[in-house]
Amino acid sequence: MGPAMSADVGGGPAGSWKVTLPCTRAEAEAIDAGPELPLDPAPTLATSEEVLDDAEAWRLDAYFAQQPSAHAIAAIAALAPSAGAAPLVERLADEDWVTISQAGLAPLHVGRFFVHAGDETPPAGTRALRIAAGRAFGTGHHETTSGCLAMLDALERDGAAFASVVDIGTGTGLLAFAAAYLWPGAAIVATDIDPVAVDVTRENAAANGVEGIALVVADGTLDPAVVGPAPYELVIANILAGPLVSMAPELAAIAAPGATIVLAGLLETQRAAVVAAYQACGCALAEVDRRGDWSVLRLTAGAERFVPSGPFDPKGRDGWALDL
Template sequence: MSGAVDSWRVSLPCTRAEAEAIDAADDLAIDAVLMTTEEVEDDRERWRLDAYMEREPDAAALAAICALVPSASGTAPTVTALAEQDWVALSQEGLEPIREGRFVVHTSAHPTAAPEGGCALLIDAGRAFGTGHHATTSGCLAMLDGLAERSFARIIDVGTGTGVLAFAAAFLWPDATIVATDIDPAAVEVTRANAAANGIADLELLVADGALHDAITERGPYDLVIANILAGPLVSMAPELAAIAAPGAAIVLAGLLETQRGQVIEAFAACGCTLEAVDRRGDWTILRLAAGATRFVPATPPDPKGRDGWALDL
């Protein structure tokens, strides 16, 4: 290692659930900067906690950090002496700007001007998912860009994460009423902060489990429905999402693997929806469907089972 030691890093494996709990906590009473990172894409068990400290950690500090990740019990933390660096910039050095159609999504570490006639969105990595760097989110941006010539008056982004897709919709359809929802209150807080950072004022934010929350239905029906979540919840929520869609509405779905495409299409076909477009990106698939010509009414009340962790928006 070259240069004088400026700080120390303590690293431990953790799960996504532990990472979310750490990121959402207001005060953990630990004198360290805590960062959580997804080590294996979309693997809930393969995350990492890094704690950055100004002083070499003593036994008490190590014990406090280890207590944050019970899943790593029995694993010795890795302690690394670090040379002087800008750790905020370093943490985002791999997040180069993403360009999709009219959009460029960038972090504070990589400020980028908007393309001509397009929009630059500032989305820093943080407590919610959706920097635009995952194939599902970038694919949704491309799908929305392809709908730019259509007119939408009411739009909903279910499982908004960081809000990036809702922000893209606000750019493309500035006169539309746009609702962004998430099951996670922390994600809604992040979306609110990101909206302010991007100068987006007319956005309704809701914490909601599912799509038939009263606050959602009273603002519908929606002529554009966006849901970048996971395949299982998309299947179970198909009747709900179809129910809030206006006749003929565009429905953009993501968070599903190519191997899961058939079951998602089948679930929405049972609700009167037809497939219009597919965008495959590696193992991931983004779908655009059209709602039926008549408003869909679920035969039974929605089943909330299996919704834990449905917000993806990576």
């Protein structure tokens, strides 16, 4: 299993030492957001899945340009308190660890999209999107993101047209970029609770020549810059089941009557709870794309715009961008 993504919180030449320990997906998400480490120079951190789709079976690798001190090892261990064991410290041969850390990110071809992390030549007729593994989730290689890409591509092929789009928990911006390509001229808002992710999206947009997307650091929809342009004809949220359930009234409230809502980041075992939360807000399930243990949902908003009965409950927000 290749690295799902990496967080470059340091720099310098190829590392010659590696500190490894197990972690959970939740810890990996926190690590990949770019933790502040009391180390100078800082190591480069990479997280990866040890067991596909197992939230408890992840790995943290920290690359150092020189032998790490006991203080440095302790700082790395503090990032993964679930490990319950001493980190593995090993001397590496003189290798390009950046190449090693990216090796698992083979180019991904989904519909009309070719997502890659390097200099690969895209197939004819595809829209290439260069999304390197970096400081935010969303390289497209996880079933949730590739499933969303496939669903968006199919929607456009079937004649769907959207003038307004919002991407909640945008991560690297990949799904917002896809929407901009499929529906040029649409007003698109991309949000994330993590300011690092928004910075990454801005960088990726410039690298891919994507213009006109409004980027907002926001907790769900709880920002005037997200609510102001509502209602949206297409709502995308690729996060996690807990936030999806918590945010059901928020997302339904910013959806236009009859809007398309694409939800991902949930396991098949969590589908019923997520669907029930949105049905309670007047939405109807239109399609399920099951990919392994994961499901991508397409729902249709009610014929009348949903009006919440009370203030939004911010509980359940922990754990945002999921795409690997």
